Amino acid sequence: MAEIQKDIELKQGMSKKTKIIMIIGIVLLLAAIGGGVYWWLTKDASPAEEETEMAAQKAPPVYHEVTSPFIVNFSEQSNNQVRYLQIKMKVMARDQATIDLFALHEPALVHELLMLFYSQNYDDLSTTEGTQALQQASLETINSFLKQQDSSVTGLEAVYFTSLVMQ
Incomplete structure (x- = not known):
C-alpha cells in the first residue's frame, strides 16, 4: 500500500x-x-525611415542669379x-545640371517671365497672396520650359x- 501511494505521489509530482x-x-x-x-x-518600416532620412539629407542648394x-x-x-513692376530674382535647384540648363536658356526664360509679369494686375500684386502666387507661377513657368528642353531635368x-x- 505504501508503494502504491508513492507511485501516486510520483505521478502527481511528474x-x-x-x-x-x-x-x-x-x-x-x-x-519568440x-x-x-x-x-x-x-x-x-525601415525603408520608409530610410526615405525620410534621405529626404532630410538633400543635396546642398545651388543658386543662380x-x-x-x-x-x-x-x-x-x-x-x-x-x-510699373521691377523684380530681381534668384533661382534654386539641388543639382548643377538644372542650373546649367537654366543658364543656357536664360534669354528665352527671361522672355517667358516678362510675359508672365506683364500679364499681372497691379491691384492683385499689392497683396502678399498675390506676390506669393506670382512667385509660384514663375516657378511653374520655368519648370515647364525646362522640362520641354530636357525631360530628365x-x-x-x-x-x-x-x-x-x-x-
Missing part, C-alpha cells in the same frame, strides 16, 4: 513538473513569436495710372524675389 515545463515552454514560444512580429514590423532686373508695365493698369525647387518694387 504532472506538476510537466505542467510547469509546458507553461515555461509556452511563455518562451510566445516571447512576439520578437519575430516586432522584427517583421520594424523591418517593413538672373543678373538683369525685370522691369515691366502692367497690361491692366490700376485707376488709369501707369504702373529635375527642375527648380524655388524662385526667390530678392527685390520687388511696384510704382
Whole structure:
C-alpha cells in the first residue's frame, strides 16, 4: 500500500513538473513569436525611415542669379495710372545640371517671365497672396520650359524675389 501511494505521489509530482515545463515552454514560444512580429514590423518600416532620412539629407542648394532686373508695365493698369513692376530674382535647384540648363536658356526664360509679369494686375500684386502666387507661377513657368528642353531635368525647387518694387 505504501508503494502504491508513492507511485501516486510520483505521478502527481511528474504532472506538476510537466505542467510547469509546458507553461515555461509556452511563455518562451510566445516571447519568440512576439520578437519575430516586432522584427517583421520594424523591418517593413525601415525603408520608409530610410526615405525620410534621405529626404532630410538633400543635396546642398545651388543658386543662380538672373543678373538683369525685370522691369515691366502692367497690361491692366490700376485707376488709369501707369504702373510699373521691377523684380530681381534668384533661382534654386539641388543639382548643377538644372542650373546649367537654366543658364543656357536664360534669354528665352527671361522672355517667358516678362510675359508672365506683364500679364499681372497691379491691384492683385499689392497683396502678399498675390506676390506669393506670382512667385509660384514663375516657378511653374520655368519648370515647364525646362522640362520641354530636357525631360530628365529635375527642375527648380524655388524662385526667390530678392527685390520687388511696384510704382
